[in-house]
Amino acid sequence: MTLPTPQHTATILVSCPDRRGLVASLAQLLYGHGINILDAEQHADSSANQFFQRIRMDLREMHVDRGTLERAISEVAQRFEMRWRLAYGSPKKRMAIMVSKYDHCLHDLVLRQRAGELDCEIPIVVSNHPDLGPTVHSYGIPFHCLPLRADDKQAQEQMLFELFERERIDVVVLARYMQIVTPELCARYAERAINIHHSFLPAFVGGKPYHQAYTRGVKIVGATAHYVTVDLDEGPILEQDVMRVSHRDSVDDLIRKGRDLERMVLSRAVRAHLEDRVLVSNNKTVVFG
Amino acid sequence: MTLPTPQHTATILVSCPDRRGLVASLAQLLYGHGINILDAEQHADSSANQFFQRIRMDLREMHVDRGTLERAISEVAQRFEMRWRLAYGSPKKRMAIMVSKYDHCLHDLVLRQRAGELDCEIPIVVSNHPDLGPTVHSYGIPFHCLPLRADDKQAQEQMLFELFERERIDVVVLARYMQIVTPELCARYAERAINIHHSFLPAFVGGKPYHQAYTRGVKIVGATAHYVTVDLDEGPILEQDVMRVSHRDSVDDLIRKGRDLERMVLSRAVRAHLEDRVLVSNNKTVVFG
């Protein structure tokens, strides 16, 4: 079989109480509409009695239109009390990157997108500082500096939302953005805004985690990418990784080694999100392979 | 849903050319016989156009007997040119361990089996040396010493086969067994005999891999568990892992660190095999999660 191009693929993510006949019903429905299953992965969480499934589909021989397919899925979904989300392979998701002064994650995300590793558009980069403007411009990406005014946080946020609206932003990535985001943003971009925290959460929540790690004398440091929620550093974890350190490493060494971790962890999390491989349940993620 | 006990579960492993309708047909068949799918994982290798699937099933409400189920599967299998294997959750697989003089993998396998990590019986341990007899006996496991006679290898092998036959051995694990096994054994226990090689294959094939690694000055050493085939060290790889080393490590240090690797890698491979999570295709393995 030749592989379909992105325009002819779609991905469905499903979660529901685990019940008999689920898999067969959905497989049968798709087959009956001329859809071929490219990849299916499922997970049953027996402790919570929840079922999760991701199906990537080839739509080339689908003999109904999208609306008909979606109605058919709706019916099955109702029967099984499914939450579901259908994402078509095109157009690409539009991703906004938010930064402050650190540039390593910014470079990394842009270079990976250019290398074809991250399948998205990056129409804007937003910052609360002007410093990274030239860097962003050197990539030919529009840079928006929205400084925070202590007396009027809402004004900045309002501009942010208008900007995101205008640019039809699907995903927001906080690439070492050093401001606390508002509950409003968390709500609007729930499960669509990704943050990188520079520690192995839940160790070292809050500020200056590398300093905390140094003081505690840990032998391993980490980084954590998570969906943004109102409770800081408490959102569903998408990806984590760690690196060995020793008594030889100063705080500066931890920061340097940590940059590599942050880059790797954030880019893997973003990639999983962009490929519709993530389901959230009970403040935890199911990240399919 | 309460979870079924092993007596009421079965696992089917399937491989076939990738074709439309596969997933739906099998799901439908199982559902139609009152079987609930506990876990399903599939993999499509688009470069080889091969499809692989593992389904773990709950048989408690199956309303036919095993024979009827198997005939039904056979029919679908024929239609899709499937190779398939159905393994019932009980009785447990019977595993023979073969050793020579090193005991670390032996201890590890037995202790894991006792801790419930490896779901199998260990009715016998076989060796070409008498040394580990007391160790094996201390675990209450029958020990068979079958020394190799240079002039008559076949005699030993014949005794081995009779022993395996009598003990109804399903799986053979070469836990640092230091003899080359015969083509006859490879054939009889194809995809059921597992060896641990103490290097990151294909680096350092053959003898004394830690010495080879030391001489080459590598910064990482590894271990590899693979199914036994006639071509030494060339069998399908089940599992590998590595450990960082440095100029400080002598050959003895590599050997010591390697023991940990060998234990971990071999036990993970054995566990995957015992849980019917492995499919072989084109001298490579698909190891489901």
Added chain:
Amino acid sequence: MTLPTPQHTATILVSCPDRRGLVASLAQLLYGHGINILDAEQHADSSANQFFQRIRMDLREMHVDRGTLERAISEVAQRFEMRWRLAYGSPKKRMAIMVSKYDHCLHDLVLRQRAGELDCEIPIVVSNHPDLGPTVHSYGIPFHCLPLRADDKQAQEQMLFELFERERIDVVVLARYMQIVTPELCARYAERAINIHHSFLPAFVGGKPYHQAYTRGVKIVGATAHYVTVDLDEGPILEQDVMRVSHRDSVDDLIRKGRDLERMVLSRAVRAHLEDRVLVSNNKTVVFG
């Protein structure tokens, strides 16, 4: 050069404020007494202005007695405000293992000691439960069951201290010992009692860390070996390691994977301690290579 046997080696561990001439003075002193340096490692913590050094020595051509050597070191130590500890290569350290009901770390430590990986005697195993008695006896090691009486904790502890005294215990290893040790024990065996905590500290302090990790949805679990201090889970960290997990892993899977981590981490920490490679400063460890 042929290598000296343990009877002819000694290790000195030194910590002091970092000052000019330190290295030269100590090297000169040893050389002047006919001592050859086998290995020297040093570390300067510039943020705390502390200097740490470990020197492993060959005493075969030392032309003074031990007392004279120690007096000479004392003099240099006074000049540089050094804390120092001299450990001779023999006799071996005597290690007590304390357990409750879990046996995996116990098996691991004993088997490693027998394989020559841990250079120590294990004259006793102590438990607050009788369960592991037969296991310990099967290794030919005396087992002491000292049940805790809620109304009289001191009685048990007094027996423990007498036992340790009688057996001339140098090191105490809490191999998943499930009781909180008293401040008295912490004080008597300061920097000589090692505990294994089954999480990546400081994440998941306290009880049931695998359950905590499962609930938080982390993608990595860890284990931490630390010196025992009065503040539970706050002692100087000797060693940590981690393992990747996923949404597929149940709490039982985390516990199973964790056992491998606990074994590895605890045994590495014990090994470092037995080889006199650890210095504590400011509640952190310097673990030389």
Added chain:
Amino acid sequence: MTLPTPQHTATILVSCPDRRGLVASLAQLLYGHGINILDAEQHADSSANQFFQRIRMDLREMHVDRGTLERAISEVAQRFEMRWRLAYGSPKKRMAIMVSKYDHCLHDLVLRQRAGELDCEIPIVVSNHPDLGPTVHSYGIPFHCLPLRADDKQAQEQMLFELFERERIDVVVLARYMQIVTPELCARYAERAINIHHSFLPAFVGGKPYHQAYTRGVKIVGATAHYVTVDLDEGPILEQDVMRVSHRDSVDDLIRKGRDLERMVLSRAVRAHLEDRVLVSNNKTVVFG
């Protein structure tokens, strides 16, 4: 103590047959010239009877000139048959990067140098293809395209050497340079030219290692940075690292994951070299911490 700036530091690397009094003699010499030891690390390879040492020195209170110091070292060196190399902390080393068409290691090295992770100048990038010219120019670095002419390899090489001479190049990094370098270059830049090979050497030597790894079905892929020698892929290994893969990964996935490995491994090797932490002996490296 305040830390010296690079202008006031120097690093000496020493290797010689292991003999009594070595450490004391060198420490005494430095102390006697007013030099403070900032860091010293040593390694004794007992199997080869070789001794290796790295000493980083603070020269602020040195009360002789560089020439006098070097003569004094020479004398001690002669006595102990030492090979030694003294590198002053300034000026910075000058590094040439050679590329072909892949840009990921190029971006990585330049961005790390700018972030202060790699303490060097990058005065030129050389390629046999024009493709990466614009990328290099965007960083403000001169780009030299020296195409290979099949009929006259020497002409290109001659230009290369002149260029390196003119630019006073200290280190050459082959950042996925896809041409075989000549014995002449290997000789001129012995232990100063670093290559990244995209496999865990010695597995998968030669071309298309990711394809080889895919075909063999390994569960782990790696990358190796080594000094360039005439025997391709046989040079002393500076650094290696690996990443877990599975049956799910296509060749393209291996290539993508491998890019991360190549970046990490090459940059760590380059950093170790730039910081004068590497000694070569017997085609192996001692890389100090």
